Amino acid sequence: MNIAWKEIKKNRTRFIILGSIVFLVSLLTFIISGLANGLSQDNAALIKDLPNGQFYLNESAQENYNASRIDRTIQSQLVNKQKDAVALSIQMGFVKEKNGGQQNVAFVTSTDSSLFKNVKSGELVLDSSLKEKGIKIGDTLTNNLYRDTFVVKSFVDQKKFSHAPVAFINIEDYKAMYRVEEMQFIFAPDANSTLEQDGLQSFSKKEFLKTIPSYSAEQTSLNMIVWFLVVISGMLFAIFFYMMNVQKMALYGILKAIGVKTSALFKMMWTQMLFITVIALAISVFISQLFNKIAPDGMPFHLTATTTIQLSFVFLIIGFIGSTLSGIQIKKVEPLHAIQQGDV
Numbered sequence: 001m002n003i004a005w006k007e008i009k010k011n012r013t014r015f016i017i018l019g020s021i022v023f024l025v026s027l028l029t030f031i032i033s034g035l036a037n038g039l040s041q042d043n044a045a046l047i048k049d050l051p052n053g054q055f056y057l058n059e060s061a062q063e064n065y066n067a068s069r070i071d072r073t074i075q076s077q078l079v080n081k082q083k084d085a086v087a088l089s090i091q092m093g094f095v096k097e098k099n100g101g102q103q104n105v106a107f108v109t110s111t112d113s114s115l116f117k118n119v120k121s122g123e124l125v126l127d128s129s130l131k132e133k134g135i136k137i138g139d140t141l142t143n144n145l146y147r148d149t150f151v152v153k154s155f156v157d158q159k160k161f162s163h164a165p166v167a168f169i170n171i172e173d174y175k176a177m178y179r180v181e182e183m184q185f186i187f188a189p190d191a192n193s194t195l196e197q198d199g200l201q202s203f204s205k206k207e208f209l210k211t212i213p214s215y216s217a218e219q220t221s222l223n224m225i226v227w228f229l230v231v232i233s234g235m236l237f238a239i240f241f242y243m244m245n246v247q248k249m250a251l252y253g254i255l256k257a258i259g260v261k262t263s264a265l266f267k268m269m270w271t272q273m274l275f276i277t278v279i280a281l282a283i284s285v286f287i288s289q290l291f292n293k294i295a296p297d298g299m300p301f302h303l304t305a306t307t308t309i310q311l312s313f314v315f316l317i318i319g320f321i322g323s324t325l326s327g328i329q330i331k332k333v334e335p336l337h338a339i340q341q342g343d344v
Helices: 002-010 012-048 072-083 130-134 171-178 203-211 214-245 248-258 262-294 305-325 328-332 335-338
Strands: 053-058 085-097 104-110 123-127 150-156 162-169 183-187 201-205
Touching: 002 012, 002 248, 002 262, 012 262, 012 305, 053 203, 072 085, 072 183, 085 162, 085 171, 104 130, 104 171, 104 214, 123 130, 130 150, 150 162, 162 171, 201 203, 203 248, 214 248, 214 262, 214 305, 214 328, 248 262, 262 328, 305 328
Parallel strands: 104 162, 123 150
Antiparallel strands: 053 183, 053 201, 085 104, 085 183, 123 162
């Protein structure tokens, strides 16, 4: 420990450079992870906020919720068989304001359930993000597919689907607008994959999210960037400590010659890695959490403490692996040979 600290003070510039790189890479990783989580919420908060359970789509829909239609007889059987099961439909559309403004929304309707807002005919319950567009409770809105007008009844928080605010609508109004009688899919809370129904295909919540057209591609791309940055950080640790070790072969030879064990040399390197990483991560965590609080409301940024802790833990593991791989050469050092390569 004492040797590790003395070396850090002696070569502080080198360690500051490594710490700065780790700080920048980890901060970028936190920011992108926050954007990925924010876009995930913006894309599918309506589904993600549901409890664990099973979604049932028509098998002929080929895993496309928009093409799914549930036969009413099968719907009745499944809803009666599964506790708290609910049939629902989602359709992208728009509402028009009196001043001519138009807002894209995701119309959502369902059978009676505590999981979704049930509204009366002619009423709408909207996501609160539409307040920023100037829409208020009591406002009258229209849609070209609806023969009458809608009245805004209330607002709900964080209900988005496919990057559009949700508009909860009465089931009869929905059927009249889209000229359909069947619902698109069924959700059964607390059900598992062993509960099957003829003619239907079941999905867990995670699997169902992948049926949303933009969700899978969006999240895969962003998560790939996050893990790519994590791998880069590991390579940086390995390269940095490898170069440091090459320059210190003579020192390691002398230390081994006077009886210092290889394990002690590894501990010295791990101590340096831990010191640099913890300081760099502490700064990047502080800045990323500060950004999480001051990010503009319109920016889909959501970085939880759990995600931050998990990524920090991953960085520590990657740092440990990277520095350990670079230190394999320490184990192979022969004291006499290393001393003959040059002076300390």
